[in-house]
Amino acid sequence: MRLELVVRKEERKTVIHLGESLLPEMKRHLLAKHHKNPIVLLVDANVLRLHGRLLRMHLQEFRPLIVSVPSGEHSKTREMKARVEDTLLQNGIGKDSVIIAIGGGVTGDLAGFVASTFSRGVPFINVPTTLLAMVDASIGGKTGVNTSKGKNLIGTFFPSEAVFIDTHFLKTLSEPEFKAGLVEVLKIALARDARFFRFLQKNAKSILRREPKALLEVIHRSVALKKAIVEADPEERGPRQVLNVGHTMGHALEASSQFRISHGEAVVRGMLFETLLAQKAGCLSPKERKEILATFTRFGFPVNARIPPLKKLALFLAADKKSKQGKPRFVLLKGIGKTVSTKGQHAFEVRPALIRACVEELHD
Numbered sequence: 563m564r565l566e567l568v569v570r571k572e573e574r575k576t577v578i579h580l581g582e583s584l585l586p587e588m589k590r591h592l593l594a595k596h597h598k599n600p601i602v603l604l605v606d607a608n609v610l611r612l613h614g615r616l617l618r619m620h621l622q623e624f625r626p627l628i629v630s631v632p633s634g635e636h637s638k639t640r641e642m643k644a645r646v647e648d649t650l651l652q653n654g655i656g657k658d659s660v661i662i663a664i665g666g667g668v669t670g671d672l673a674g675f676v677a678s679t680f681s682r683g684v685p686f687i688n689v690p691t692t693l694l695a696m697v698d699a700s701i702g703g704k705t706g707v708n709t710s711k712g713k714n715l716i717g718t719f720f721p722s723e724a725v726f727i728d729t730h731f732l733k734t735l736s737e738p739e740f741k742a743g744l745v746e747v748l749k750i751a752l753a754r755d756a757r758f759f760r761f762l763q764k765n766a767k768s769i770l771r772r773e774p775k776a777l778l779e780v781i782h783r784s785v786a787l788k789k790a791i792v793e794a795d796p797e798e799r800g801p802r803q804v805l806n807v808g809h810t811m812g813h814a815l816e817a818s819s820q821f822r823i824s825h826g827e828a829v830v831r832g833m834l835f836e837t838l839l840a841q842k843a844g845c846l847s848p849k850e851r852k853e854i855l856a857t858f859t860r861f862g863f864p865v866n867a868r869i870p871p872l873k874k875l876a877l878f879l880a881a882d883k884k885s886k887q888g889k890p891r892f893v894l895l896k897g898i899g900k901t902v903s904t905k906g907q908h909a910f911e912v913r914p915a916l917i918r919a920c921v922e923e924l925h926d
């Protein structure tokens with residue numbers, strides 16, 4: 563399967579390949595476009611341990627420089643970016659190189675950020691190995707790192723030249739990582755496609771069993787939805803914000819825990835909170851929220867998860883990138899498959915009393 567994502571700015575185009583065992587296809591791409599360029603593989607340490615032999619077997623003729631990136635959100639820092647850049651410089655890597663990320667969202671965001679500034683920009687290829695990175699992080703050119711003040715606060719928009727979504731990597735993905743991807747799948751369906759949401763409800767068992775046909779369909783539909791959103795708004799000036807449903811609170815929870823809770827866990831709690839907020843704001847009916855929670859339960863997500871008190875979250879909510887004058891803004895579900903939008907605005911300030919009431923209802 564092949565999709566093309568056209569990012570209008572500078573007419574850059576990302577070709578998205580989807581299928582099982584795509585390394586030979588990536589090799590053909592490199593031979594056709596980059597056979598004379600030094601190749602750098604930035605690989606998540608776990609992926610290198612599990613798939614290093616396979617990667618070397620397919621890519622050895624390029625004699626790539628392989629740089630291992632420690633797994634986990636703690637690698638998404640300015641310090642790690644500098645460390646990677648120093649390694650490239652020490653190895654004589656220059657303007658003619660190509661950087662390939664092989665890993666989850668952390669590796670892809672970090673590698674994309676390095677690629678966007680190294681020698682003022684070198685071609686970037688993304689090979690997402692987690693479900694989350696396949697359906698979300700690798701699509702749409704966002705790169706960046708976290709700081710102690712919050713998630714993704716430093717970064718660039720830098721479309722990759724190609725994305726190779728190879729479902730082979732899902733075979734070794736841990737259950738929590740797989741579930742973290744499913745949260746983003748549910749999120750995009752909730753924000754944009756009620757029929758897809760119902761498909762997910764109906765096929766929860768085969769998806770959880772990772773049946774190849776179901777997975778391909780889930781990834782294809784998620785990527786197609788995200789592609790349409792990114793094409794309409796590559797740099798998140800408006801409509802792309804809908805992808806942040808559940809994430810204003812999700813990112814605040816993640817950052818306030820110093821990234822001890824995973825992105826997936828944080829977004830599940832963020833969704834619980836933001837669906838309650840949408841209900842209390844009168845956008846989502848109690849029946850619809852019940853259906854959403856029942857679907858989360860069907861996928862094995864805890865719908866009774868708790869969140870910390872507001873005083874622990876307030877600064878992180880204020881630091882969210884959608885905030886204006888330090889006031890957090892939320893994407894509000896308007897039923898299933900739609901979000902509230904008025905006059906080109908997709909994220910909204912909500913009365914502090916409403917935020918407080920929802921936190922109080924959900925906190926331990």
Ligand code: GLY
Nearest residue numbers: 698702704802805
């Ligand atoms: N992950 C949200 C976005 O790419 O816009």
